[in-house]
Amino acid sequence: MRLVSEKCISMGILLASNLIMTSIGICLQRFLRQRNVNFLSTTQHIISCLTSGIFLGTLLMMIVPDSLELLAHRWHTMNIGYLFIGLGFFLICIIQDLINLYELYAFKQQVGTETQEILNSLKESNHDNRITRLITLVFALGTHNFFDGIMIGGQTKDAMTLWLVVAAICFHMSLVAFSVTLRLLIDNETYVRVFCAMFIWSLMGPLGVLASLLITSESSGLSLFNGVLQCLSAGTFLYITFIDMIHSDLMKKMFYPFVNSLLIFGGFSIFVLISLLHKYMH
Template sequence: MDFLLQVKIGALFGLLVLTLIFGSIPARLRWFRDTSGTETHRVVLSFISCFAGGVFLAACLLDIIPDYLSDISTELQGDFPLAEFIMAMGFFTVLIVERLVLSCSGRRDEERAPLLPAGHAHGHENSYRSMDQLESSGHSGHHVHVDRQAHSSFRSFMLFLSLSLHSIFEGLAIGLQDTDSKVLEICIAILVHKSIIVFSLSLKLVQSAVPPLWVAAYILVFSMMSPLGITVGIAVMEAQLASGALVQAVLEGLAAGTFIYITFLEILPHELNSSDQPLLKVLFILLGFSIMAGLSFLG
């Protein structure tokens, strides 16, 4: 076994272990799962959630979309904006599937309210504390968009799916390198990046009331995606096969469209709907975005 292959295998196990560790923090600690704590606890948890929202916004605008556009531009040429069209197809796929899921499950009323309602929605002023009151007022004739439904399980699954697909391509980038220094450089950048991403993903899964066993399964599968990409890259390098760049680029585009939907119609509206501490929430969203932007600049 040559040294380059050893470095790639080391990167594979390093990514797997560290992603599992950071992903298990919100899932294992009761502090992140507790929704009946003190007011201070709820405020701090909300700010952490806003930070995660900023992380996902940066991942969408500074990582996933640029990577996709860079890859697709080398594969497709023409006057029609096909790269943007593929992203739109990813967006509409999630939108249509989610509407169908809600219609078939009889939960259309839960998502009827606008994601960013005009004025101050009285149901959001303290959604954790007055959950039962909100539900009872929702049945009296005026619908209230209850916080518990803001993070739907379906949207959380789509978030997990799009991030997992992107993680495979990140791992593929490591597996296809032909120098050990480049492998280490990319691996370190992905380790820092994925540690923050998987923590934020785990937090969103917990907030979506996903059962603990499913959260553990999501995090385990997500942790295996980059190692899987590395394995595929190593196999391609060893067998001297074509990488299938066009197929990869199309899949990246669909994942990017999915991530646009989740980021702008699920994560950010949920954090910004509440009238509690709006400026501080924006500050924490900006903080999460800035950290990821700094990592992108350095890496």
Template sequence: MEYLLQVKLGALVGLLLLTLLFGFIPARVRWFQDTHGSETHRTVLSLISCFAGGVFLAACLLDIIPDYLTDMSAELAARQVQTSFPIPEFIMAVGFFTVLILERLVLHCQERSAARGEREPLLHAQGHGHGHAEAVDPELESRGHHAHVDLQAHSPFRSFMLFLSLSLHSVFEGLAIGLQNTESQVLQICIAILVHKSIIVFSLSVKLVQSGLRPGWLAAYLAVFALASPLGIGVGIGVMEAHLSSGALVQAVLEGLAAGTFVYITFMEILPHELNSPGRQLLKVFFLLLGFCIMAGLSFVD
């Protein structure tokens, strides 16, 4: 047990350091933050964003949702709950509509605030002042100074929900490591999570950079996300050491809410944003498929 604990602590440190390394590449490298470069530079940034969209799509369909449905079904079976009502799917829907309602409330408040300030003449001239998708300066759009058309697609609120859902899922991934009782299982799961999370945190960092977060907030987001899996490992170790078995149903419900959140972010924000932006449509689809296939291949190997 002593050696097993050392392996788990090593996995905790490894996940923390590797996540920080890959997360801070887009956050610290100026190349990823420059949206006023050449046409080639903006195209590469757009393709990287499409690749990230494919990664998130695969994470949603092949990782987060299957894990949640498996855990929830196991808990319902263990508690002998038999009903024709789709409880797991309903919990996901609750997570989906929670994010939808919160976002609409935020946008409603922004619209009312903008309506009160429309008497200011400079606000109309700025073009981007209201934050609406249709308020795009034609000159800026024609010059390509902004890589995308939808100005709400990378809003700080959506970026926060993306970060929150991925962080919650990372806690559960770490929990899976902490609850293992053999060294080989710990190493196998840890290697798989290391590979997956390196790609996901890089993609998340790209999205956070595109949302225009301040450097301090961006660093805080990445630090918290990096700590999510180690936190899960720590909780799992504590449960194993204390021989506790309760709380599995609460974990499954939280997984379902996180899955519903991630479904909203993937299908209402990431994919429409990338596919609706003009230019190089086939190449964007290719990079979207590339990101999906890489994650699918890693899931198949696992």
């Protein structure tokens, strides 16, 4: 019962951390609009690499083993958890492809219009395109955030594990909220619209926690469904870690060779040391 209460508290922490970083991003954008932001960009990249390593450690040492354990004895010849982890991975791939197809369709529709019509309605067209980008971005990030919430609500079995996962997710998602806020403002979105969009996105994490708690609250009757759901979230976590985070960080050429890899390894080592300390204390 105490663990459930702590998970409810984590819902508020998830929401608050994202909204705080969104507000900081808005204020910082206004303050630094006419100033050099190289230092800010460098610091942001270092934190991003470190959190990628933390997520990698979370995935390999906590999320995947716990997910597979839930479905370990559901099939005689194999652990079907591997299947659902793969399905979770491809679920996000399909969602991303659908978003890309929609953006491509919208682009072709715009290109197919008459040149004169584009010139006459340039301002309105740009406004519509910004709205489209805003909606698709919030939907894509919100999907990931929702599954992160499911992972917090369902994957964690003790308080220490819960707060380790919450800290890792808050650390990264706060950075994402900060980065997305700045990017949307660079695209000339209004402050009110950006804050509303980020508020909707921030709500998805707590909603994921709530959904997982409602399912796991009757685990005796829904244990199989709970295991499937958690394996799907593990597959989603796999996508986020390798495709959204590590690959993106490794492709950025901001430092000398191997620095990005070393930073990611540093984040991974931090999580490994924390996990070993946790096991030693217990």
